Structure formats: structure tokens, C-alpha cells
Amino acid sequence: MLGLRSCATLAEAAGILSGDRQAVLVGGGTLVMRDVNEGRLTEGTLLRVTDPAFRQLNASGGRIELGAGVTMAQVLASRDLAFLHPAARAIGGPAVRNMATIGGNLFAETPYGDFTVALLALDAQVVVQAGYGTGRGVPLEEFLAGRERGTLPGLITGVQVSRPANPADFRFRKISRVKPKGIAVMSIAAHLPAQGGRIMQARVAYGAMAPVPVRARGVERALEGKTLDAAAIQAAQQAALEGCRPATDAIASEWYRREVLPVHLGRLLAGEAR
Amino acid sequence: MAKTPVQFRLNGSDRAAFVDAPETLLNTLRRGLGEFAPKYGCGQGTCGVCTVLVDGEPVLSCLTLSVACEGRHVETASGLADGPELHPLQAAFMDHFAAQCGFCTPGMLTAARALLAKNLSPTRDEVIEAISGNICRCTGYEPIVTAILAAANAPGARRA
Numbered sequence: 001m002l003g004l005r006s007c008a009t010l011a012e013a014a015g016i017l018s019g020d021r022q023a024v025l026v027g028g029g030t031l032v033m034r035d036v037n038e039g040r041l042t043e044g045t046l047l048r049v050t051d052p053a054f055r056q057l058n059a060s061g062g063r064i065e066l067g068a069g070v071t072m073a074q075v076l077a078s079r080d081l082a083f084l085h086p087a088a089r090a091i092g093g094p095a096v097r098n099m100a101t102i103g104g105n106l107f108a109e110t111p112y113g114d115f116t117v118a119l120l121a122l123d124a125q126v127v128v129q130a131g132y133g134t135g136r137g138v139p140l141e142e143f144l145a146g147r148e149r150g151t152l153p154g155l156i157t158g159v160q161v162s163r164p165a166n167p168a169d170f171r172f173r174k175i176s177r178v179k180p181k182g183i184a185v186m187s188i189a190a191h192l193p194a195q196g197g198r199i200m201q202a203r204v205a206y207g208a209m210a211p212v213p214v215r216a217r218g219v220e221r222a223l224e225g226k227t228l229d230a231a232a233i234q235a236a237q238q239a240a241l242e243g244c245r246p247a248t249d250a251i252a253s254e255w256y257r258r259e260v261l262p263v264h265l266g267r268l269l270a271g272e273a274r
Numbered sequence: 275m276a277k278t279p280v281q282f283r284l285n286g287s288d289r290a291a292f293v294d295a296p297e298t299l300l301n302t303l304r305r306g307l308g309e310f311a312p313k314y315g316c317g318q319g320t321c322g323v324c325t326v327l328v329d330g331e332p333v334l335s336c337l338t339l340s341v342a343c344e345g346r347h348v349e350t351a352s353g354l355a356d357g358p359e360l361h362p363l364q365a366a367f368m369d370h371f372a373a374q375c376g377f378c379t380p381g382m383l384t385a386a387r388a389l390l391a392k393n394l395s396p397t398r399d400e401v402i403e404a405i406s407g408n409i410c411r412c413t414g415y416e417p418i419v420t421a422i423l424a425a426a427n428a429p430g431a432r433r434a
Contacts, residue, residue: 004296004341033338034318037298037337038318046339073331092319093407094385094388094403094406095407096407099338
């Protein structure tokens with residue numbers, strides 16, 4: 001039998017999640033309720049968080065805090081988050097965006113989870129609350145590695161990211177075959193801050209190129225200290241597949257994903273139309 | 275398991291139902307309240323045929339918990355017509371042959387209504403974006419897009 005508990009505070013939800021292995025948090029419902037409808041989730045307790053802090057969005061300063069229950073529609077409604085709009089708009093249709101949350105996207109299995117790819121390229125921290133304690137920051141990459149191993153740290157209460165000093169340095173692209181909305185063949189996010197025309201601390205992330213969103217470390221190395229010219233882009237393309245473990249699914253084969261990734265990466269870096 | 279009481283407004287009328295705690299809004303509407311406009315399609319959030327408005331915003335009722343709608347206003351395609359008088363969107367769907375088998379139509383109408391409530395002169399691209407979460411396997415979408423654009427220019431398109 002599947003039960004439901006509404007939690008008025010984040011601490012209450014975190015406490016239940018830590019103590020009950022069969023408890024599952026429902027954010028917008030686009031992942032968990034699908035499992036309920038398909039009969040994959042029939043036992044345990046669904047947890048609903050009604051704490052307003054879960055849906056709070058603090059985006060005015062340089063350090064941005066997004067509650068895990070913030071929806072894609074909330075992101076799109078915030079002018080301060082314009083640099084994240086392409087990633088939020090890539091998620092589903094309007095109804096899905098009114099429901100789908102940032103916290104849920106962290107758990108979306110490949111080839112879903114495009115927003116998380118954008119967060120990964122922004123070096124996001126995931127705020128984790130285990131038990132009734134206070135939240136602690138965990139690097140998103142570490143959280144994703146844990147997710148792949150099947151170890152989850154507790155309740156995700158939110159995500160923190162630093163605003164890119166220059167919004168034009170942040171680029172995101174989702175490649176899908178069905179227009180205007182399709183599931184990702186892959187998604188690519190890049191944050192390429194430059195000093196004196198040279199890229200410093202490049203961050204590039206892929207979705208659907210591994211079991212969880214991954215950093216493209218080869219590309220980051222190839223771009224470091226370079227100006228973004230044809231030679232640098234070619235070097236990045238040659239390193240594009242480092243660390244990739246794409247799957248064959250209904251959207252694309254592993255072979256196809258490997259073939260087209262350098263092409264799309266090159267277009268993203270060159271700022272070309274898709 | 276004990277049932278949970280839920281009350282919300284449905285197309286302007288106060289309604290109440292006893293639901294199983296994890297029950298979806300779609301089940302409550304169809305099985306509990308006899309509101310058959312939203313349909314069960316994929317159950318995954320892909321097809322959009324269960325689209326309803328909650329406090330004016332489109333959501334997928336097959337993925338929404340009924341208890342999350344307590345005290346809110348739920349609107350379906352049934353709420354569009356005013357007695358025998360069709361809503362301009364419904365009339366435009368008829369005039370432009372935007373319904374063939376009709377299964378997607380309640381979701382399309384609801385998604386279009388949400389668009390027109392905010393934007394009475396949408397561009398073609400904005401219409402396509404607004405129905406991008408709704409699948410139609412009959413029409414090829416063109417008649418639906420044309421109908422929504424025609425309704426946008428009709429008098430009374432934003433009627434509540």
C-alpha cells in the first residue's frame with residue numbers, strides 16, 4: 001500500500017527520509033507519479049513538502065539560491081535568472097514546466113535531466129539535509145557520482161550557484177530530433193569565462209552522454225588559457241569524447257551520440273545556429 | 275486505508291471528494307467527480323491529454339496529487355462553454371477542423387486557453403510552444419495552430 005505524508009517543514013521531511021527507506025519525496029510529480037501510474041512504485045510513503053522555503057528563489061545577488069521545489073516556470077519568470085532560461089525552456093511543455101522542479105531534475109534519469117547539465121557547468125552546490133540537522137553543501141558532481149552508485153545523502157533542500165560574471169560566457173544547447181520539443185539526444189552546457197581574451201576555468205558538461213550528467217574534462221583542458229578561435233575549437237572537438245559512456249536508447253544509439261557530439265560541441269563553442 | 279477529504283473549485287463550482295491519499299487529480303476528476311473532459315493517455319507527462327488548469331496554470335492532472343489541489347481552482351475543457359454557447363476556441367476548432375478523433379482536443383483547448391489568458395495576440399511560434407506538450411496523432415497540428423490563431427482574434431477569446 002502506498003501512503004502519503006505532507007510535511008510542513010524541511011526538517012520533518014529530512015527526518016522521515018533518513019529513517020524510512022521506503023519514503024520517496026514528490027516534488028512536481030513528473031518523475032515519481034509516473035512510477036506510481038506505471039505500477040513501479042506501489043509500496044512505501046510519498047512525501048510532500050509544503051514548507052514555503054522549499055520553493056524559495058533568491059536570485060538578486062551574485063550567489064544564487066534555488067529551493068529544490070522551485071519549478072522551471074519559476075526560473076523562467078525570474079529576470080535575474082535569464083542566463084538559465086534556455087535550460088529551463090528545454091524542459092517539457094508549459095504544463096511540465098509548471099510542475100517539474102530543480103530538485104527533481106537532479107534525479108531525472110538519462111536522457112532526461114537537462115537542467116542539471118546547466119547547473120553542472122556552473123559548478124553548482126547541492127544543499128543536503130540529513131536527519132534533523134542543518135543543510136550542508138555538496139558539489140553537484142559529487143552528488144551525481146553518488147547517485148550513479150545508488151547512494152543518496154538525504155533531503156535535497158536546494159541548489160546554490162554563482163552568477164556568471166558575464167552571462168554571454170554561459171551557453172546551453174539541447175539537441176533533440178523532434179521539434180519544437182523532444183527528448184535529448186544530448187545536451188551541452190559550457191561556462192567559458194575569459195580574462196584578456198583567454199579562457200580561464202572553463203566548465204563544460206554533457207547530458208545523455210553517460211549514466212548521469214558529466215563534466216567534459218578533456219574539452220575543459222583543451223580550452224584552458226586559449227582564445228576561442230578555430231584552432232581551440234578543433235582541439236576541443238578532438239577531446240570531446242573523453243569520459244563519455246553514452247547509452248543506446250529509443251532516442252539515439254551510442255554510436256550516433258558519439259558521432260554527433262563533436263559536431264554539436266563545435267557549433268556551441270563557435271556560437272553557430274544549431 | 276482511510277480516505278482523505280479534498281475540496282476545490284471545479285469550473286466555478288465548489289466540489290468535494292474523498293480520495294486515497296496518493297490519488298491523482300485525474301482519477302479524482304474522472305472517477306470521483308464524473309468530470310470526463312481530461313483523459314488518461316500516457317500516464318507519463320508526455321501526451322498532454324490530461325492537461326487542466328490549476329489556479330490558471332496548465333498542469334498534467336495524471337501526475338498531480340489531488341491533495342495538492344485543496345482550496346484551489348481546477349478548470350477543464352468542460353468549463354469553456356457557457357451553456358449552449360461555445361467558447362471562441364471551441365468554435366474555432368470546429369471551423370478549422372482542428373479535431374479529428376478528438377482525444378487530444380480537451381488538452382489542446384486547455385493549453386490554448388492558458389496561452390490566450392496571458393497573450394491575446396500570440397505569434398505562430400508562441401502557439402506552437404504553448405501546445406508543445408500536447409500530442410496529436412491525427413491532424414498534423416496545422417489545423418490546431420490555425421484554429422488557436424483564429425480564436426485569438428475572435429471577440430471574447432479571453433472570456434473566463
